[in-house]
Amino acid sequence: MLMSKSDRAAKLHYMANGFRVLSTGDHVVCAVSGVRIPIEELRYWDVARQQPYATAEIASEALGPQ
Template sequence: MNRMEFPGGGGEAQIRYLDGDFKIVRPGSYVRCAISSRPILIQDLKYWSVERQEAYVDADAALEAYRRHNKL
C-alpha cells in the first residue's frame, strides 16, 4: 500500500516513513507533527524523518527536530 490507496478515511493514520515515500499502516486522514502536535493531512505531508519515524508540519519543525536530536 502507498499513500494513494487511502485518499481519506478520518482519524489519525499510522505511517511507516521511507526514503522519499511512506507506507500507510493504518488508514486515516492525518498524522501529528512530532514538534507541534498539529495535525497534518496525509495529502499535505511533505516532511518526515525516516530515522526517527516522525512527521513534521513544515520545514521549520523538521529543522527544530534535527536541532533537538543533534543538540545544535
C-alpha cells in the same frame, strides 16, 4: 459509535522517498507541535525517528545541525 476515516490518525512507515500506510486515516500528528497534518499535505518527516513534521522549519529544528 463508529469513527469515520476523517476522525482517525493514520499510522505510517516513513521511508526516504515516501511512506507506506500501515493503518488508514486522513491525517498524522506533528511530532513537535501536535498539529494535525492532512496526509495529502505531509511533506516532512524523519526516517530514523519515524516522526512527521508540519513544516520545514519545525523539521529543521527537530533534526538540529547536521
